[in-house]
Amino acid sequence: MTSFLTASAASTLAPPAIEPKSSFSLAIHRYTNYQIVDFRLPGVAVLGLDDRPPMGRGWGPSPEHLLGSALGACLGAALLRVMRAAGAEVLEIRTDVSGAIQGDALSRERVTGITVRLIPVVASRSDLDVVPSAERLAELSLVADALRPDLHLSVAITPEVREAQHRLRH
Known part of the structure; x- marks a missing residue:
């Protein structure tokens, strides 16, 4: 099951017993009715996302x-x-x-x-x-x-x- 932590609760947790072998990061910026995902990878274009109505216009993906x-x-x-x-x-x-x-x-x-x-x-x-x-x-x-x-x-x-x-x- 999925669990969620608040920022204050997450900051008090001990580091994991096993350090991750790898990780990933990306940035998501919301503009008007769609989002832009920046994967922070050299040479990789940003990706535009658009939610289905009513949150977005459904222009996709x-x-x-x-x-x-x-x-x-x-x-x-x-x-x-x-x-x-x-x-x-x-x-x-x-x-x-x-x-x-x-x-x-x-x-x-x-x-x-x-x-x-x-x-x-x-x-x-x-x-x-x-x-x-x-x-x-x-x-x-x-x-x-x-x-x-x-x-x-x-x-x-x-x-x-x-x-x-x-x-x-x-």
């Missing part, structure tokens, strides 16, 4: 889109890492993400579920043997692992084989 893209990218990277480590030749990975938004008892909208379909395209049928289960992949994804307690997460892996033309002739 929304924070929900960003959540879905982070999850899809993280699962795709985990899949690529696992398959390459096992020696598979992954030619490409396509990822489709969709989310469900519903109102709660107080009419506040919440992301209640996200569905991710990963389509790794491999060079040979033998590469299919190293495709991990969806459950294992979700365990290896930093973002999926963080989201699982709070929403329904559905992950499907549907591999495809694209054998090289010279292999098909033999």
Whole structure:
């Protein structure tokens, strides 16, 4: 579950027992009806976000889109890492993400579920043997692992084989 601390409560906490291996930071600035995200990375452009009405104008992408893209990218990277480590030749990975938004008892909208379909395209049928289960992949994804307690997460892996033309002739 998610917990929140006030600034005064957070300042009195002891440092974590285990120091983080890495971290990230970004800045979000709200202008008129949209937000600008500065990832503070050299050579990376800022990103404009726009909430759905009534908070924004829906020009997109929304924070929900960003959540879905982070999850899809993280699962795709985990899949690529696992398959390459096992020696598979992954030619490409396509990822489709969709989310469900519903109102709660107080009419506040919440992301209640996200569905991710990963389509790794491999060079040979033998590469299919190293495709991990969806459950294992979700365990290896930093973002999926963080989201699982709070929403329904559905992950499907549907591999495809694209054998090289010279292999098909033999």
